[in-house]
Amino acid sequence: MHEVVLRIEQPSACADATLGTETTIELWCNDHCDLLHVSGPMGKEALAHLEELVGVQELLVEGNERLAMTETCLKDRETDTIEAYLARHSCLLVPPLRYAKGEKWCRILALDSSNLTGLYRDLVDDFPVVVESKREISTVPGDRPLLTPETAIADLSPRQQEALVIAHEMGYYRIPRETTTAEIADEMEIERRTLEEHLRRAENKLVDGIIEFY
CATH class of the missing domain: 1.10.10 (Arc Repressor Mutant, subunit A)
Structure with a gap:
């Protein structure tokens, strides 16, 4: 199995909310709604921008950290999502999606490295893409599947x-x-x-x- 972390300049509501700020957004999609972790001094403004699109049904606030459950799914409001590219090349997105400085950070898995190569070539035809890291996963400890410092x-x-x-x-x-x-x-x-x-x-x-x- 092979893993790559990509930074993609793909326009989206979350990416736009972090552009030019120190705000970061993590997104877990559940099809019917999203879980958002918004962090940074302008997190309130970023979340307000997203709330206009999908609403917020639950919110926890501690300092500059905000954890929100949306009323609807952001994916339903956007046309250019990463999922279509992943399906085309048999790749798997490992949540959460992370947004910072106007970029989308994606951790992606594939059984064959050629699938990741094809995915990258497909993406760069449409968006600026940076390969942040890549590795081959040869063993998976049973108690900590796919654990890396970035996910831990x-x-x-x-x-x-x-x-x-x-x-x-x-x-x-x-x-x-x-x-x-x-x-x-x-x-x-x-x-x-x-x-x-x-x-x-x-x-x-x-x-x-x-x-x-x-």
Whole structure:
């Protein structure tokens, strides 16, 4: 079995809602409705954009995180979906779909690598596509099917990723520490409290994602 992660600039309501922002959207389609995880400082505005199309019947909010169940399925409102391309090349989409910076992130499986090649060629005829990663899956542990760090760990917002990377590069996680949150905040040109909030949320997501599989 073969796996590829593609970034596709395919116009859609979710992609449009994240364009030019730090908002990310994860979507699980259930045919009759969708489950949306919206993260980022402009998540409220992004969700309001989607609510106009499909409605929201349930909503949980915690800080910049929003978990919503829609009233209808977004797929019914859009004509250019990834499913038609997948069916054409016998490929399987592994949910959730992820949207960030106006792009759709798709994790796709196929039994034969030639199917993925055909899918890619078909997509690039219509949209800009970037291959983010690819691998061959030769064994599948029974207790953790198709588990990768990307699927085990909750997605971080772009700002959380940036804060974590810069903190690591500046030696914040070394023993002893080689920098302070104030110095990292200066590097990112943000307030210290904002930086610390980004780090706390990123660390919580990473720990929760790892602990779940122990």
